Amino acid sequence: MSDAQSRLEWTTLVGASELVDSLDDPDLVIIDCRFALSDPDAGRAEYDTSHLPTARYAHLEDDLSGTIIPGISGRHPLPSPDVFAKTLGRLGISNSNQVVTYDGFGDAFASRLWWMLQWVGHERAAVLDGGWQAWLRHGFTTTAEQPTIPQAEFVAVVHNDLQFSAEDVEQILTNTDWRILDARDGARYRGETEPIDPVAGHIPGALSAPFKENLDSDGHFLSPEELRNRYESIAGQLTSKKTVTYCGSGVTGAHIALAMTHAGLGMPRLYAGSWSEWITDTSRPIAVGDE
Numbered sequence: 206m207s208d209a210q211s212r213l214e215w216t217t218l219v220g221a222s223e224l225v226d227s228l229d230d231p232d233l234v235i236i237d238c239r240f241a242l243s244d245p246d247a248g249r250a251e252y253d254t255s256h257l258p259t260a261r262y263a264h265l266e267d268d269l270s271g272t273i274i275p276g277i278s279g280r281h282p283l284p285s286p287d288v289f290a291k292t293l294g295r296l297g298i299s300n301s302n303q304v305v306t307y308d309g310f311g312d313a314f315a316s317r318l319w320w321m322l323q324w325v326g327h328e329r330a331a332v333l334d335g336g337w338q339a340w341l342r343h344g345f346t347t348t349a350e351q352p353t354i355p356q357a358e359f360v361a362v363v364h365n366d367l368q369f370s371a372e373d374v375e376q377i378l379t380n381t382d383w384r385i386l387d388a389r390d391g392a393r394y395r396g397e398t399e400p401i402d403p404v405a406g407h408i409p410g411a412l413s414a415p416f417k418e419n420l421d422s423d424g425h426f427l428s429p430e431e432l433r434n435r436y437e438s439i440a441g442q443l444t445s446k447k448t449v450t451y452c453g454s455g456v457t458g459a460h461i462a463l464a465m466t467h468a469g470l471g472m473p474r475l476y477a478g479s480w481s482e483w484i485t486d487t488s489r490p491i492a493v494g495d496e
Contacts, residue, residue, distance in 0.1 A: 444471075448474065
């Protein structure tokens with residue numbers, strides 16, 4: 206392995222100043238994950254207008270989600286590992302690349318790709334701390350140029366122990382050794398409002414842990430110590446292997462997984478189907494208010 210191949214070892218977050226110094230590294234692949242739930246075409250349009258040099262674009266629904274099964278799956282189900290591996294290859298990502306992801310929404314969508322890469326066994330992946338806005342604040346170069354993407358081969362080594370199914374969640378609802386963390390904002394958790402899904406509320410026993418509170422006022426992740434203190438204040442002494450995170454559709458729940466990993470708390474499980482899948486079965490219990 207050459208020095209260029211071995212130099213980059215980012216596995217959770219990378220700062221804009223670190224990344225800009227490595228743009229010429231042949232091992233580096235940057236993925237733009239900008240997306241808007243209210244306008245699925247907006248992120249790609251923003252990418253076409255301006256993006257980080259060499260960045261490729263990954264669309265949440267086209268590239269980072271599988272087929273929705275009405276009445277069964279959530280809004281953004283995971284693709285099969287084989288399909289995702291082919292997507293990574295099309296994006297020019299092999300098992301040896303250093304991947305950096307970013308977006309313009311508090312790193313929520315970038316965290317989804319980061320988690321999916323962990324799921325298929327690719328640990329050399331990091332999220333740009335502060336995202337697109339941090340890059341612009343530094344005044345670093347952007348471009349509208351579409352990069353030439355070499356076809357690559359990615360071989361998935363699937364870690365299904367990183368995710369939970371709805372049935373798995375049902376089995377731990379009354380087990381006090383487990384913690385379930387809800388990444389949505391407090392009003393959605395309490396069932397006071399639900400702007401996206403047809404049913405409001407949360408999984409019984411879940412603790413409110415809005416993903417936006419992982420970030421400071423500039424959109425950067427809190428320090429590892431601050432993140433540890435945050436999660437311990439929410440859930441007490443956490444054991445990552447007995448912690449499950451979820452959100453509306455398996456996107457911002459990955460943000461908690463990234464924050465906990467960066468904080469040294471370990472990788473929790475992700476209930477990837479999340480609330481939008483949970484409510485497809487009316488026999489599953491629902492809670493509202495604070496718990």
